[in-house]
Amino acid sequence: MEINIVIFLELIGTVAFAVSGAKVAIQEKMDLLGICILGVTTAVGGGIIRDIILGITPPAAFQQPIYITVALIISFLTFLLDDKKIFNINNRFYSFIDALGLAVFTIVGALAGVSSGNMFLIIFVGTTTGVGGGVMRDVFASRNPIIFQKNVYATASLIGVIAFTLIQKYNQNLAAILGGTIIFFLRALALKFNWELPKAK
């Protein structure tokens, strides 16, 4: 895939994730610094956990500070414009960029694990990159991680990364595009049709 397109998609994902972190911080009545920390954590936390698991230190997030910088600016804007309802995490546009972010982060994460040749590890680091920041956000906010409770969110990430892992042995580019597309559309369909995984009775 064209590298510039990947970076562009990653930046969109960074924006979406930073907004969701900042919004949760505002709901929890955190102060400006808490808002910024939660926004940045949600945006880059998944990638940091991935790199620690893979033994890549210091994590890539610190080598390419563009993502942290964008997350910081977006968190600050979310704080400033909170009463303007510009960033509304319930509207269709937000869901669109968030689903894009989930797809791109998962596949970028999985690519970082490919050289290990270990299927379990590729799937784990892919999904962790996609949803790990959101889990950290919820842990810091003392909430049950939303991905454990409702919506086909981590599930979309998981199914897409499994597809990626199976196909990447033959054609990595195709696998990346296909895997990412699966995640994006599964997530979009889940939102449209209110899909839920079963719970215990």
Place this chain on the structure above:
Amino acid sequence: MEINIVIFLELIGTVAFAVSGAKVAIQEKMDLLGICILGVTTAVGGGIIRDIILGITPPAAFQQPIYITVALIISFLTFLLDDKKIFNINNRFYSFIDALGLAVFTIVGALAGVSSGNMFLIIFVGTTTGVGGGVMRDVFASRNPIIFQKNVYATASLIGVIAFTLIQKYNQNLAAILGGTIIFFLRALALKFNWELPKAK
């Protein structure tokens, strides 16, 4: 110790820990994926933290996917059979395999730290392997970690691993068997006689 016996005991521990994770997820009304993630985290989370602390990346859990696989299957079965009360975490049989798991995980974890020659580190990685998964389970479920609050659980792990650490310089096999036995029986006695550590007044 016979390596096959260790693997057998580790698998029993994996079953016990996965059940406890899945049960907490069900109580917290998580969905099927949340149940599986919490089951797997409880089973292999302690070992992953241990390996990150020791600089072993990627962590062993990904190199030997048998444990993750077993934890996944058990989590799924716990979900399926939840209303059948087959896995009852309050009965004697469950407590028995959970105590076995605590003992085996602690000693296997401590063995991974032995080459460092650092007593503090051996004790820390042993106890972390034994109880770390349970702490992650409770953090994800927004609960105060149960091991900080009641029951002689981490305490049993700690006393056993200290014994192991002191004896292993002379005879590692003996230390492992003795340390594990101490943990198992301390935990069993604590349950039988309702031992509790003191709290502040």
Place this chain on the structure above:
Amino acid sequence: MEINIVIFLELIGTVAFAVSGAKVAIQEKMDLLGICILGVTTAVGGGIIRDIILGITPPAAFQQPIYITVALIISFLTFLLDDKKIFNINNRFYSFIDALGLAVFTIVGALAGVSSGNMFLIIFVGTTTGVGGGVMRDVFASRNPIIFQKNVYATASLIGVIAFTLIQKYNQNLAAILGGTIIFFLRALALKFNWELPKAK
């Protein structure tokens, strides 16, 4: 800076942080082991996260067990003397040693990152060393991390470490003393004048 002075200041910080961890554990009705774990985690947790991010394994806390040992003893004393109100985290003396600890931990943490030559990383590991233990304390206690919510605490750490990072290229000793002094006085002034960061409306 004289190395003995740094160790002395670090030990003071260790005492302050261990007391705050033990106090939170007592409020949350944890038992003696929980109190000790929370005290030690608050004291050395930030440094452990820093070392994991920097790829220093096993973390320094295990190489120099003096800090864990002091934190253990102080946690135990906090438990023993809880009803004597000797360690009162609301009085002026406690605030004084806590501010000292924040300053020293932040700068020591930043120094560990200097060799990376990466400004973002130096700032991150500095602040993480200063406040990371407190965040772990609050996560384990299922609380929203206090540093995300009120008081100019992480903010003081952040401003001081930015000053350090900018100055250390010219004179590392001066940068350390200046950065630490800024943190200490910002924190002291914040407490005296009840400074708060803004929150969203």
